[in-house]
Amino acid sequence: MVMSEEDISRREFLKRGACAGAGVVSACGIGLWLRSRSRNPGRELSASLVRNYQVKIEPGLPPMAVVSGGTPAALAAAALEALGGMRRFVSRGDVVVLKPNIGWDRAPQQAANTNPELVKAVAQLCFEAGAKKVVVTDVSCNDARRCFMRSGIAGAAESVGAAVILPEERKFRDYRIHGELLSVWPIFTPILEADKIINMPIVKHHNLSRVTMGMKNWYGILGGRRNQLHQNIDLGIADLATFVRPTLTVLDAYRVLMANGPQGGNLNDVKLVKTVAAGIDPVAIDAFGATFLGLRAEQIPYIRIAHERGLGNRNYSELQVKYVSLE
Amino acid sequence: MSASNSAPGPRGPEVVKRKPRMWLRRARRISQVAFLGLFFFLLFQTEFRGAFFRGAADAIRLPYPVSIFLEMDPLVAFSTAVSTHALYGNLIWALAIIGLTILIGRFFCGWVCPLGTLHHFFSSYKPESKGNKRIDTNRYKRWMSIKYYLLFGLIAMSLFTSLQTGILDPIPFLVRSLSVSIIPAVNFGLRGALDFFYATNVPALQWAADSGYYLFGSNLLSFKPQYYHWAALVGVIFIFIAVLNRAITRFWCRGICPLGALMGILARYSVFGMEKKHSQCDDCNRCLLHCQGACDPQGKVPWRQAECHLCFNCEAACPQDVIRFRFFPETAAVNPTPDLKRRRVLESVAAGLVILPVVRASTGLAKDYNPGVIRPPGSLSETEFLARCIRCGECMKVCPTNAIQPALLESGIEGLWTPILKMRVGYCEYSCVLCSQVCPTGAIWKLTESEKLGKAGGGTPGAKNAGPVKIGTAFYDQGRCLPWTMATPCIVCEEFCPTSPKAIWVRAETVARRDGSTVTVQRPRVDVDRCVGCGICENVCPVQDRPAVYVTNIGETRSRTNQIRLESGSYR
Numbered sequence: 001m002v003m004s005e006e007d008i009s010r011r012e013f014l015k016r017g018a019c020a021g022a023g024v025v026s027a028c029g030i031g032l033w034l035r036s037r038s039r040n041p042g043r044e045l046s047a048s049l050v051r052n053y054q055v056k057i058e059p060g061l062p063p064m065a066v067v068s069g070g071t072p073a074a075l076a077a078a079a080l081e082a083l084g085g086m087r088r089f090v091s092r093g094d095v096v097v098l099k100p101n102i103g104w105d106r107a108p109q110q111a112a113n114t115n116p117e118l119v120k121a122v123a124q125l126c127f128e129a130g131a132k133k134v135v136v137t138d139v140s141c142n143d144a145r146r147c148f149m150r151s152g153i154a155g156a157a158e159s160v161g162a163a164v165i166l167p168e169e170r171k172f173r174d175y176r177i178h179g180e181l182l183s184v185w186p187i188f189t190p191i192l193e194a195d196k197i198i199n200m201p202i203v204k205h206h207n208l209s210r211v212t213m214g215m216k217n218w219y220g221i222l223g224g225r226r227n228q229l230h231q232n233i234d235l236g237i238a239d240l241a242t243f244v245r246p247t248l249t250v251l252d253a254y255r256v257l258m259a260n261g262p263q264g265g266n267l268n269d270v271k272l273v274k275t276v277a278a279g280i281d282p283v284a285i286d287a288f289g290a291t292f293l294g295l296r297a298e299q300i301p302y303i304r305i306a307h308e309r310g311l312g313n314r315n316y317s318e319l320q321v322k323y324v325s326l327e
Numbered sequence: 328m329s330a331s332n333s334a335p336g337p338r339g340p341e342v343v344k345r346k347p348r349m350w351l352r353r354a355r356r357i358s359q360v361a362f363l364g365l366f367f368f369l370l371f372q373t374e375f376r377g378a379f380f381r382g383a384a385d386a387i388r389l390p391y392p393v394s395i396f397l398e399m400d401p402l403v404a405f406s407t408a409v410s411t412h413a414l415y416g417n418l419i420w421a422l423a424i425i426g427l428t429i430l431i432g433r434f435f436c437g438w439v440c441p442l443g444t445l446h447h448f449f450s451s452y453k454p455e456s457k458g459n460k461r462i463d464t465n466r467y468k469r470w471m472s473i474k475y476y477l478l479f480g481l482i483a484m485s486l487f488t489s490l491q492t493g494i495l496d497p498i499p500f501l502v503r504s505l506s507v508s509i510i511p512a513v514n515f516g517l518r519g520a521l522d523f524f525y526a527t528n529v530p531a532l533q534w535a536a537d538s539g540y541y542l543f544g545s546n547l548l549s550f551k552p553q554y555y556h557w558a559a560l561v562g563v564i565f566i567f568i569a570v571l572n573r574a575i576t577r578f579w580c581r582g583i584c585p586l587g588a589l590m591g592i593l594a595r596y597s598v599f600g601m602e603k604k605h606s607q608c609d610d611c612n613r614c615l616l617h618c619q620g621a622c623d624p625q626g627k628v629p630w631r632q633a634e635c636h637l638c639f640n641c642e643a644a645c646p647q648d649v650i651r652f653r654f655f656p657e658t659a660a661v662n663p664t665p666d667l668k669r670r671r672v673l674e675s676v677a678a679g680l681v682i683l684p685v686v687r688a689s690t691g692l693a694k695d696y697n698p699g700v701i702r703p704p705g706s707l708s709e710t711e712f713l714a715r716c717i718r719c720g721e722c723m724k725v726c727p728t729n730a731i732q733p734a735l736l737e738s739g740i741e742g743l744w745t746p747i748l749k750m751r752v753g754y755c756e757y758s759c760v761l762c763s764q765v766c767p768t769g770a771i772w773k774l775t776e777s778e779k780l781g782k783a784g785g786g787t788p789g790a791k792n793a794g795p796v797k798i799g800t801a802f803y804d805q806g807r808c809l810p811w812t813m814a815t816p817c818i819v820c821e822e823f824c825p826t827s828p829k830a831i832w833v834r835a836e837t838v839a840r841r842d843g844s845t846v847t848v849q850r851p852r853v854d855v856d857r858c859v860g861c862g863i864c865e866n867v868c869p870v871q872d873r874p875a876v877y878v879t880n881i882g883e884t885r886s887r888t889n890q891i892r893l894e895s896g897s898y899r
Contacts, residue, residue: 105756105757105758105759107383107384108383142756142757143727143728143756144377144550145376145377145550146387146727146758146759149378149383149385150758152383154377155382155383166550169551169552170518170521170522170525170536170540206822207821207833208818208821208822225869227869228869230819230869231809231815231817231869232816233816260827260828263825264827265825265827266827
């Protein structure tokens with residue numbers, strides 16, 4: 001075969017042919033690899049189970065203690081002592097997350113956020129029980145930086161060496177909550193990345209749910225469109241309480257916001273009660289807490305739902321509650 | 328410094344090998360870097376990042392005087408003094424710059440101005456034109472006098488209380504462009520990269536992402552991503568002006584900058600300047616190669632004092648001993664006045680005077696005031712506000728909820744980039760006064776928390792026990808509200824309402840559903856006497872696209888006329 005000047009050499013022919021062929025093959029290969037057969041191209045979500053941080057109940061020790069008449073630190077110490085000591089809940093090397101209510105840009109005496117001295121005392125007790133790390137965090141309603149400072153909680157927690165984590169947007173992940181009402185919600189992951197969780201709500205008036213305490217405090221793990229939860233607030237609270245089962249609930253009733261909740265603002269709405277209730281049964285604690293606002297557990301729908309779901313016992317008087325007075 | 332070793336006399340008639348004073352240029356570079364660094368540091372600190380070591384009772388303030396660059400800007404001081412007949416607060420610092428400029432000339436442009444330094448950098452980093460072409464671009468051109476006419480027009484407008492200098496004044500221009508557009512854009516990109524690593528769930532990459540947040544979390548990264556109304560427009564203008572440097576060195580500084588123009592005029596009698604020995608010049612034009620101001624440092628023509636940035640590149644470049652900066656230079660080779668035509672000066676002043684009535688003849692300010700122009704708390708009445716606001720964007724940068732946004736045309740052409748609150752983006756945090764603290768010109772007066780909340784004299788300085796500062800009033804759109812129209816419980820607005828007692832009050836009402844059954848819901852209403860217009864209700868309303876509760880500016884404390892009811896008017 002005579003090659004004219006326009007013809008290319010065999011080597012050149014093979015080289016260029018191979019390049020073009022490789023291009024076609026790789027384009028098709030990438031296309032087939034990327035090909036999605038789904039009719040719904042939405043993103044898949046991380047699966048999730050119920051988050052259970054509860055510890056085994058030892059017979060003989062009380063499941064709940066109510067202490068009154070002292071400083072927040074003394075109340076915390078006495079409550080944990082009545083329950084058999086913090087070591088019953090926190091083991092050596094544990095990462096413990098404290099979840100106070102740091103929802104509002106309000107000062108401690110306005111009783112819109114958990115008492116900072118109480119948070120500090122509980123963090124200290126965790127460290128004494130051998131906790132490796134104590135994390136204090138919440139997803140605030142007002143600007144978080146202001147809430148964390150104004151509530152005094154960030155300062156108090158840092159003073160005993162606890163890690164204070166502001167709710168940064170990147171640390172939210174979508175979780176399946178598997179609730180009756182709530183399906184998939186963004187959750188602030190540092191709260192769940194724990195060996196033990198201690199829920200530290202404050203008792204406050206709340207116009208829609210009537211009173212906000214421990215189970216309602218789990219709103220503070222959510223991001224996203226949580227303003228829509230109000231449309232069925234009781235079921236939403238019960239779903240969250242089903243999703244997160246805390247090791248312990250320490251209810252702050254040192255100052256109780258009796259009206260204009262949940263953020264208050266007027267000191268005339270605040271009543272000095274000087275009480276702390278602690279226990280492992282979140283439903284019993286909330287049922288007890290409701291009495292501070294003159295309500296019975298039966299009047300609060302979310303307590304009823306939680307009771308019926310077996311999350312706890314709303315008839316706290318059936319439990320061996322230990323009452324302690326420091327006065 | 329004035330010692331002269333330039334005379335060839337004692338060493339003989341032959342040309343002496345020259346030792347140029349390189350330290351002047353070096354000092355200028357150090358100064359530029361230091362002031363640019365300080366500028367960025369203060370800009371990054373224009374955000375409350377949470378000072379947890381402080382007590383719960385301490386007032387929330389920024390730890391640094393973040394507005395000092397704006398406060399020492401002579402054009403801010405001069406134009407607000409013209410428009411308000413007073414020098415507000417820390418603007419007194421501008422006197423230091425004004426005094427030094429009168430003495431030694433436009434040192435600010437070459438040594439201090441952060442925007443000038445950025446232009447300097449952009450124009451000298453791998454420039455497009457080199458050699459003779461670059462020398463030609465650095466010769467003085469007639470268009471460079473545009474900045475003076477812009478200045479005269481803007482000052483003429485200020486005279487009749489329409490302060491527009493901030494649009495072109497370099498410090499407000501830079502603060503605004505970076506705060507509203509460039510920094511948020513960098514945030515967007517950086518967060519995207521770091522969050523990508525964080526989302527991999529690979530511990531090493533997550534550690535890298537955490538380190539990135541730790542590294543940039545106290546400076547470049549804001550606490551939350553920030554979004555601004557028409558940020559792209561502000562950003563495109565900034566980038567366009569930055570890129571222009573590639574064609575013409577410091578186009579902005581030479582042709583546009585009204586602050587440079589003001590300083591050029593102030594430098595008229597300066598006692599420091601260039602001395603040229605034309606006789607020794609061999610026209611190599613090396614002085615022009617890196618000239619910043621286009622002030623004609625070359626031989627045979629007088630030096631233009633009003634254009635020179637005192638960068639000292641020419642002195643460092645001169646191979647002969649022609650150029651020398653010194654105090655009390657010989658005046659023969661100096662042209663001390665800007666290149667101005669009297670007729671043009673009169674025309675620009677006339678244009679400035681005419682613009683105001685033309686703009687104010689629009690309906691906006693007088694007859695059809697936009698209900699969405701919700702000004703930050705402590706803002707003065709609209710005409711006084713427009714006489715002070717320099718659109719620097721400090722209030723937008725510092726707002727913790729991102730509520731304060733640059734207006735486009737909401738408050739008229741005159742109100743371009745003035746701050747307005749958009750409650751779908753953020754809301755006015757009840758006890759926050761940071762925007763009023765950073766405002767350099769008093770367009771938002773320096774409120775304390777108790778003044779804002781009405782516990783010790785609200786609306787007016789010095790007033791005792793007045794009510795809270797209102798920025799607007801909330802209203803319900805009952806056709807969109809869940810309890811009003813959908814028989815569904817909600818009242819998130821009531822929960823978030825920060826006043827005590829709450830301005831939003833509810834009443835339980837039994838309402839019918841479509842199927843005939845009934846349900847009891849709490850229906851919200853606004854107590855106009857309690858509402859401060861903070862907009863948190865609008866911000867949290869679950870009807871996201873067009874909220875069922877929204878704030879308009881009626882009832883705002885700053886206005887005497889924009890009030891609903893006689894007895895509830897909060898104007899004092």
